[in-house]
Amino acid sequence: MTGTLGTHRLQDELLGEAERLAQGLLPRVDAFRTRQRDDGTIAEPGEEDRASLRAIRDEAVRWFAGHGRTGQADALAADVDGWLAAGLDTPPHFARSRDALTAPADGDWAAFLAPVQTTNSVPPVGRRLEFFLVRRKEPDALPELAVRYPHPKNNCQATVLLAGSEGLTRGNCIVFFPENVAAHDKVAEQAYAIFFFSKFRRIHETYAVPSARAVLTPESVPRASIGMHPEACYQARSLWGYLHDYFHHQGRWPLDQHIKLKMNWFIGVLEELKVDARTVLACHDETVPYAHEQIAMILLERMFRYPLDARAVRNFDAGTGVFLYSWLRERRALADHGSRLSLSYDGVIDGLRELVETIEAMEAAVTTPEAYRAAARELVRTHLREGAEGDRYACTADQSRLVRAQGRLASLPPLRFAPAEL
Structure with a gap:
């Protein structure tokens, strides 16, 4: 073998x-x-x-x-x-x-x-x-x-x-x-960093897509990543993985040179948001294979699956999704539409550009790890308020919209992955 x-x-x-x-x-x-x-x-x-x-x-x-x-x-x-x-x-x-x-x-x-x-x-x-x-x-x-x-x-x-x-x-x-x-x-x-991307499609279709459909108007749910052929989904998700990691290694404080610093919870939240936002912008601005599929995957996973975690207020990825949601809400990229929200693609792109610019300006302004940690905490707290003891943050009533489907999805039996699905 x-x-x-x-x-x-x-x-x-x-x-x-x-x-x-x-x-x-x-x-x-x-x-x-x-x-x-x-x-x-x-x-x-x-x-x-x-x-x-x-x-x-x-x-x-x-x-x-x-x-x-x-x-x-x-x-x-x-x-x-x-x-x-x-x-x-x-x-x-x-x-x-x-x-x-x-x-x-x-x-x-x-x-x-x-x-x-x-x-x-x-x-x-x-x-x-x-x-x-x-x-x-x-x-x-x-x-x-x-x-x-x-x-x-x-x-x-x-x-x-x-x-x-x-x-x-x-x-x-x-x-x-x-x-x-x-x-x-x-x-x-x-x-090494090994990703089991063969598992992604079923996870995405089972949790992220229904969660988004419970929150967004039907016509504004990103659709490009829904119903993909397994091989195409694997290809798209793997490209997202590459671009995500590529952007980790760019900029003022690259991950490979500051890995311990990036493990700070507040810095890590902004780091993950920045690199995914830069991936979306690369897919929007450049000619990238599976561009629309990657954008849909990122938005659906980050905002609508990660916050479903049973202990979301202590979960790092969930925190990124809740922050991104409120950032886009503040810029009306997610607008009220009856009992649901309407997602504006153009508004999302504009909001992500501003998010990248804001994070990178903060990173450029700090010169020490201590200052970086303090500035990151201050920025994160603009959208993730203090939580109870032991929690990283507390959800507002508006942020709680993100977990409308949590009970129903949590009751599903755990996904089982047979060998070699591709």
Whole structure:
């Protein structure tokens, strides 16, 4: 199972591996993760827990080594043995596994096993043991797009999720970053950023689109991303991912040089809004493949899906959507129309231009991290008011419009993703 095989032959081999994993390793991982708490520990671990982890270790090490990934096999064995020695009631430390993973080349595959935070997955969400097998599949238009938007250090991988544990195959988690791995140390630089974009279409159609339809007038709901062919949707979403990350690395305070600073909650809210706004403007102003589809995806996801989170007032992405909503409301890009709101495309474009200009002017005016954090907080607070203790913000009555469909959508069964949907 190597990337040197022909595309179709490799795909067939990967599908075979996905089926074998579903019969062997994955049920063991899923059973073990149910014993873990949010921080990865097991309360009052017994010999059955230790035996279960040793069995997972042995099977996974054989699997990685058997497929030529000896570095990952050795790292996994060391991490598991270290955790067993420390006690399963202590937080796991899988830095060796985290650092042994390398980004696959386009068309090749990658796999990983460690306690991982699966953001936006089905509860319980925490640093539980997870496994994934993916095939990297970059969009066809990327080489041409990268000429016009040359990424200084692209470390993002668009992938198809072929097999995974329940934290990844159930629910809405579509990202895996090294900082998601349970470890005692912090990541200084991202060596990879894996996106499970094969999951996106069903998430978008199931949650973002109905949520927008509950808030907006029928004629003003962005439609370009609705009902897309799975392959076209994957291509468009992957291009959005590239442009989003490209813009992270531009400007006065680029992400790669200030990654710890960008993790500040207020700076992060503005950073995400800025790069998505710049992506929309690039799609509007330039000739970009799937331009209208990307714009619709960004608006629907950012404003109408992210705020649906059950703990939205503590959720970073939800905060970006609520802020953007109020920013556009203030500029009448979202205007009252009976019991619903009417979205003006031209108004949105104008509002996003102003948003980018405002954020970039603030970034240009500050010269120290302390000043940056203070200025970002002040700007965010213009539309996200102080919340209760422990909350990042509190929603106003108007902002609560965004969750009209929350109850209905929350009652839906979690999405399940079968191997190789593309």
